[in-house]
Amino acid sequence: MVDLYWLILLPIIVGSFSIMLSQKIARKVMVLLQILMVALSFLSFYHVRTSGPVVQNIGGWTDYIGITLRADILASAMVLLTAGMFLGMVLFNLRKNYADNLYLFLFMALEGLIIGIFLSNDLFNIFVLIEVSTVVISILIMYKKDSGSIYDGILYLLINIVGMSFFLFGLGMLYKKVGVIDLYGIERIVSTLENPRIVILPYALIITAVSLKSALMPLFSWLPKAHGTPSAPSVISAILSGLYVKNGVYLFIRIQSAFATVVDTTDFFLLMGFITAVVGFVLALAQHDIKLILAYHTVSQIGLIMMGINMKGTHTYWGGIYHIMNHAVFKSTLFLTAGMITDDYKTRNIYKISGVMKRMPAVGYATLFAVMGITGAPLFNGSISKYLISYGAKGSWVEYALILVNLGTILSFVKYSQILFGKSPKPGRSDCDSLRKAVVLTMGAMCFVGGIFGRWIVMFMFDVTFEVDPLSYWIKILIFILSFLAGALIYFGVLKKNNFFTIVNTFELGFNGVCLSIAMFFTVVLGYVAIIM
Known part of the structure; x- marks a missing residue:
């Protein structure tokens, strides 16, 4: 069984060193790295499949205090999917001229960040990983440096910063109310609360941000701009649409599970x-x-x-x-x-x-x-x-x-x-x-x-x-x-x-419109949860 943190760090470390190599050698190193990542991910998945979930507290801290990585059957399956997808993307882009060493580093860093989101059990660590991955993705969207991709990349960055601000406010309030931001710690503690209504506001803030990352109605306007950017490399569109947006769905599952005993x-x-x-x-x-x-x-x-x-x-x-x-x-x-x-x-x-x-x-x-x-x-x-x-x-x-x-x-x-x-x-x-x-x-x-x-x-x-x-x-x-x-x-x-749908062909919310839709969605969720509780 490989230590879980290596699944996160290995692509980032190797990607960093590859900057110093010639482009030809760096590409070969990336292919070998991805083959290794698939093998390690499969070993980790098989261990979880046969022996049960793996929990690793980095630094030897007790539960709910330090950085905790947890691989259950869902998380390990998503990590294996991630490694397999990145292997395909690296091979697909192997001979493209724009895939220089900096591009390869950013691409490998994105892989490590995505895997980190799947394995991390702490909401603040997840917040940091999402913020860094947002910056990396914005750079990759803008990598060819034409005006259209720069606009789309900046818009993606700003919208996600606004959305993750809701996430940060929510986890801050949650920590103040229950004293823990570990997902399984939250699940254990909220089930014992005498007044579960104290988690209504933090839950609404966090689930709003997660719904934005999942591209739910009406919070999806950022997605076509990011995934369909004209000059963005095809592998970036493929990773964003095929894999990265699933981070939001995965977090939705985890958040819903953590609050399931008090919020339905x-x-x-x-x-x-x-x-x-x-x-x-x-x-x-x-x-x-x-x-x-x-x-x-x-x-x-x-x-x-x-x-x-x-x-x-x-x-x-x-x-x-x-x-x-x-x-x-x-x-x-x-x-x-x-x-x-x-x-x-x-x-x-x-x-x-x-x-x-x-x-x-x-x-x-x-x-x-x-x-x-x-x-x-x-x-x-x-x-x-x-x-x-x-x-x-x-x-x-x-x-x-x-x-x-x-x-x-x-x-x-x-x-x-x-x-x-x-x-x-x-x-x-x-x-x-x-x-x-x-x-x-x-x-x-x-x-x-x-x-x-x-x-x-x-x-x-x-x-x-x-x-x-x-x-x-x-x-x-x-x-x-x-x-x-x-x-x-x-x-x-x-x-x-x-062509009945021509009228909605130009449907597009700008930055202000997306921010308004985020606020409206948050208000609706907050009101709904307040009523059902």
Whole structure:
């Protein structure tokens, strides 16, 4: 069993030393580092899977005082996912000229910070890690130094500073009330409070910040700007949309668990998840920029995940967790292939791109597999996680809400998939980098493997056994087929001709608007919690 702090420090330390190496050697070191990180992460995960959670108090302090790292089955699975994703991103970017030593250092530092957020058990340490990662991400967004990326990077930085100010105020008040900011210490102490209403304000402050990081409605306006920045490297968009935004969802799970004995806001966040999912796909349908379509659809998928983890059922919860991992794979694949497509076609306008399957077959098939995954097509990874979520929602309004959300997803990707077919405006085959093709094809294949072996993957990863009801699964397949036919009919018969969503194409909140939405969300959460308690 490797000490947990090495999983955080190793990429930062090696990344720091790589600055002094030649660029060619530094890139090879990064690849070796990522292979080592995957191996160490798997060893850590396997130890937790077989022996139970690992808790390490740095410096030998007693519980709830010093820095505590804790790896349970969820945290260790997320660390393994992080290491695997970064290995793919490093290989994808290995031959790009802009990936110099400073870029590689920042990228490796981001990996260590993300892993630190997953493993840290102290709210103040989490605050510091998020703040530093925000600065690193802002620099990476602005790395190519054009005016658009600089604006988007600064906006991302300022919005997240405002949001994390709520987090800092909340944990300060919480420490004053209960004397501890360790997540498991909070869980133990709040359950014994004579007057649990004293945690209403700190909870509302903290959960507002976490909801911003999760990109919940109406706090998501920063996400498309950051994830869809025109000049940001594709790997940055892939990591942000596929992985980093899951930090917010992960913290949401941890915060909700810590306060579960005194505050139950699952119904509220179930509804917010549904609204987020619907708004996300509506805005995705309104876009003509392929990266913005993907970015807004990340918002929709986060809404779906929030619905799963807030439905109080074993199937729905683990379906939501598995969808976190599935989304990391297929959305990262889509962003990477979108970057390759725009580099070749010299445009991000979806209506000016066609014939990708003929011009870039490997990229086309990787995109198609990822689209099948995100829409929940049978035999692909999204079908398993969506099946689990919908299975646990039987007999409630959520069952029909999930059908609507998936119909919206299908509509979005019927539109997106147009780029794959037809005649290419550019003659011949594209001369794509072979390593990049190998990376996206591997990730596309993972979408298929995650569906075929989904049941066993969930059982191995999370020690959760479930049976797939053949009748329910065939009904789900039938619903998917009908939804696909309806989606194609609605898009080609109605939406493509009339373009109803043009009115929201330019929907965008500036800095002041986002700050106002944060304040409004906080007020609503505070009022809701005060009423239910």
